[in-house]
Amino acid sequence: MGFNNGFEHVRLENKWKKLRIQYREAGMSEEAIQEMYNFDVQVVNSEQRYYRHSKDLAFNDADTEDTHSNDRYEEAILMADTYRETKSRFTWIGEIEDERLLSALEKLKEEDLKILTLYAYDGYTVTEISKVLRCSQPTISIKIKRITKFLKNFEFDAMD
Structure with missing residues (x-):
């Protein structure tokens, strides 16, 4: 045409x-x-x-x-792309280009992903997350530290 x-x-x-x-x-x-x-x-x-x-x-x-x-x-x-299906409220994970980080995120539990989404993606504070999830601030702080440690350790383990 x-x-x-x-x-x-x-x-x-x-x-x-x-x-x-x-x-x-x-x-x-x-x-x-x-x-x-x-x-x-x-x-x-x-x-x-x-x-x-x-x-x-x-x-x-x-x-x-x-x-x-x-x-x-x-x-x-034309390019080959790896399609990864993510749970609807965690679609931001599909935008991650680092394959190791993406693999680590996919291994997290749904509750951990929810906390991570609220904290890192939505920018909520620990206090706000504790109100949304109806649990104590120290509990949220501990979970965020555990998630962070897991992601860091996963990245180093994947490099070996």
Whole structure:
């Protein structure tokens, strides 16, 4: 699918010959008509830019002129990614790029993940977490230290 800029502008002008007459008969001011015309010109120009900067993906098409370029483009856009499903409220874990840290986080219990999410991701204080989870501040502090120690130890163990 291509874009013929000249053809589109001719088509726009032909359309606007009729529209100008209709808008004048309806009592529109010349300034308002010109603003609407300018908007339509911007839309056509935007479409032209889109087509100019888009690449048609015809990888297996024998008629493709620049198959080497298409091969390089295909190679650039295709990548293997490891998909990891995480529990919905812990989706931030899926954004972690460090594989060792990600593996460690996936081994945590749901309660530990909830505390870690509230503390590290949502920015809650120990006092706020204790209120949310209805337990004492010292308990939350101990759990946060235990989680931190686990993550640090897991990272070092994974390096061995």
